Structures are given as structure tokens and as C-alpha cells.
Amino acid sequence: MKVAVIGLGWWGKQIVTCLEPSPHLDVTHGVDMDLEAVAPFALAHDLVLLNSLEAVLAHPDVDGVILATPHSLHEQQVLACVNAGKQVFCEKPLALKKESVDRMLALCHEKGVVLGVGHERRYEPAMEHIARLLQDGTIGTLLAMEANFSHDNFKKFTGTNWRLNKADSPAGAMTALGIHLTDMFISLAGPVRTVWAQTASRSFQEPAVDVVSVLLTFESGVTATMTCLSSTPFYGRFTVFGDKAWAELTEISNVDVDDPATVVVRKDDGTRDVFEYEAINTVLANFEAWAAAVENRADYRFTDVEKAHNVEILEAITRSAHSGRPIELGRVHGA
Incomplete structure (x- = not known):
């Protein structure tokens, strides 16, 4: 499964590095607010940098999205990923309110998406x-x-x-x-x-x-x-x-x-x-x-x-x- 990491801060970089041995997941794309700052990391890890989540969701070669973004953005980003037909893994907490998670899970169930969560x-x-x-x-x-x-x-x-x-x-x-x-x-x-x-x-x-x-x-x-x-x-x-x-x-x-x-x-x-x-x-x-x-x-x-x-x-x-x-x-x- 080809995946993109959204948010290449400390933890986003950690995810990319940890997934390198995976036989099932290939991190191919990354998104960050400061593309210039993360460019050396992306080059070292063979990542294609895109400038927005929307660009990732429109990309036909991306099967899944990993969200390492501020917590208050999780609900809208998860819903966007699911509606775009992507599998999605969201860092913890999934959201700041239970009603947000209920909406996320309901849409995932409807669309056949497994919502991953970062509780390693x-x-x-x-x-x-x-x-x-x-x-x-x-x-x-x-x-x-x-x-x-x-x-x-x-x-x-x-x-x-x-x-x-x-x-x-x-x-x-x-x-x-x-x-x-x-x-x-x-x-x-x-x-x-x-x-x-x-x-x-x-x-x-x-x-x-x-x-x-x-x-x-x-x-x-x-x-x-x-x-x-x-x-x-x-x-x-x-x-x-x-x-x-x-x-x-x-x-x-x-x-x-x-x-x-x-x-x-x-x-x-x-x-x-x-x-x-x-x-x-x-x-x-x-x-x-x-x-x-x-x-x-x-x-x-x-x-x-x-x-x-x-x-x-x-x-x-x-x-x-x-x-x-x-x-x-x-x-x-x-x-």
C-alpha cells in the first residue's frame, strides 16, 4: 500500500523512518507547511513532496494517508481522506471530542475504511x-x-x-x-x-x-x-x-x-x-x-x-x- 505522510515534523519524520522496513507499506509522498525545511529529509527518504492534503487526495498513486497534524484538524482531514477513497491512519488523539470520532467512524464504516490510530x-x-x-x-x-x-x-x-x-x-x-x-x-x-x-x-x-x-x-x-x-x-x-x-x-x-x-x-x-x-x-x-x-x-x-x-x-x-x-x-x- 502506497501512503503519504501529512506533517513532517518530529513525529512525522519518526513515522517515515520507522516504516522503512515495512513489507506492506511504502511511504511515497509527504506534505508539510514548510516544504523548504523538510526538503533534505524528503530527498534522503525518496519522498515526493506535495503542497497540500488536497494534492495528495487527488493523486491516483496514493492508497492511504497518515495524518501527523495538529489535533484540532483531525476530524476534517479524516473525513476528507475517506470521502476521497483513501485508507487513513490518524495520530492520537483521533479528535478532541467524542462526537467527532463518532462521525469519523460512521463514515469509515460506510466507505469500508479501517481507521488506524497511533497507539503504538x-x-x-x-x-x-x-x-x-x-x-x-x-x-x-x-x-x-x-x-x-x-x-x-x-x-x-x-x-x-x-x-x-x-x-x-x-x-x-x-x-x-x-x-x-x-x-x-x-x-x-x-x-x-x-x-x-x-x-x-x-x-x-x-x-x-x-x-x-x-x-x-x-x-x-x-x-x-x-x-x-x-x-x-x-x-x-x-x-x-x-x-x-x-x-x-x-x-x-x-x-x-x-x-x-x-x-x-x-x-x-x-x-x-x-x-x-x-x-x-x-x-x-x-x-x-x-x-x-x-x-x-x-x-x-x-x-x-x-x-x-x-x-x-x-x-x-x-x-x-x-x-x-x-x-x-x-x-x-x-x-
């Missing part, structure tokens, strides 16, 4: 280990989860950068980092019932936010807490607690650095096991799974219900942080 962290070997421990009963009854995913990559940005503005990042690092954690939470514990969120501007100048902390309660009764910071050196931890064991995943580097991850499992018999996992190309793993779903070779790991629910959680977190009150999902829109 589910494919981390250490994260898959955590999931297996829950599935095989090692953890026992799941009680609670804790997570922290933080880095200071955005400290170099000015307040005008879209990754810091309220229109695209209405709850600090939730859109860049926290959305991964909530995706993993719901994959392990199911739907969320309520959220209570707080944000702060500690190192960043307002209105930019560099602290977000959230308490989540699930329909099952499981609880979870998460924190994402935008102005501290990289920190990654994900812990699940059960009545038979707990397991904790720790990482020392972000996805673009090939450092190992560690999983520690402590059981109720006192045993403590430590596992180390080398980094793999999780971006490629996610895209290969999407391509397999597009070609009807396999089901995609992310259900449409999960895609929509994760954005519903994001929307509730944003509303809670702004109001200072807990938000019950399903009542995000005042229903």
Missing part, C-alpha cells in the same frame, strides 16, 4: 507482558492501576506551538502522553465511569500547562491514577495491582530511543521476578497491524468502541480540569 504503546513487549499477567490470572482480581508518562521534549517550544496551545492541547500533556495511558487502561480494565482531573502551570508560563493528574473510576470498580508532566526529564512507569500479585513496568527513554524496559512481578507467595525487554519498532508493529486489517488479513487490535471511548475520556478530563469537578462519562455533553 500497546505493542511494547513489556506492556503485552502486563496484559498477559491479567489475562492468565497471575494478577488475580484487578484492584487498581497507577501510571506516569512524562518528558521535557516540549520545553524547547514557544507558547505559539500547537502542542502547547489550548486549541490543540486543552489539558496539558494529555494529548501527547496521557492519551496513551488511558488507551492502555481501557484495554486492561474496560470502560471508565468517572474522571477527576487537575492541571497546573508550574514551569511553563500560563496558559501553557505542564502538569496534569487524573483519578479514574471504571465501570468495574477498578480505580486508576495517572500523572503526565511536560517539564521534567523522561520518566515512565505503569503498575497494576491485584489480589494475587502486582506488576510494574518501568522505562528509561522515550519511544524514539532504543533503551530496554523492565517488568517486576511480586506475587503473594513472596516471589519477585524481574524481566527485561529490548526495545522493538512498535510504530512499525502498529502500522503493520493496520495494513493487515485494511487488507482483510487480520482484525485490528483497537476496536471502534475503544477509539471513541478514549476520546470521550480525554474530553471528560479536559472538562474536569477546567471546572475543578469530577465528570461522569455519558454526561460530558450534559446528557
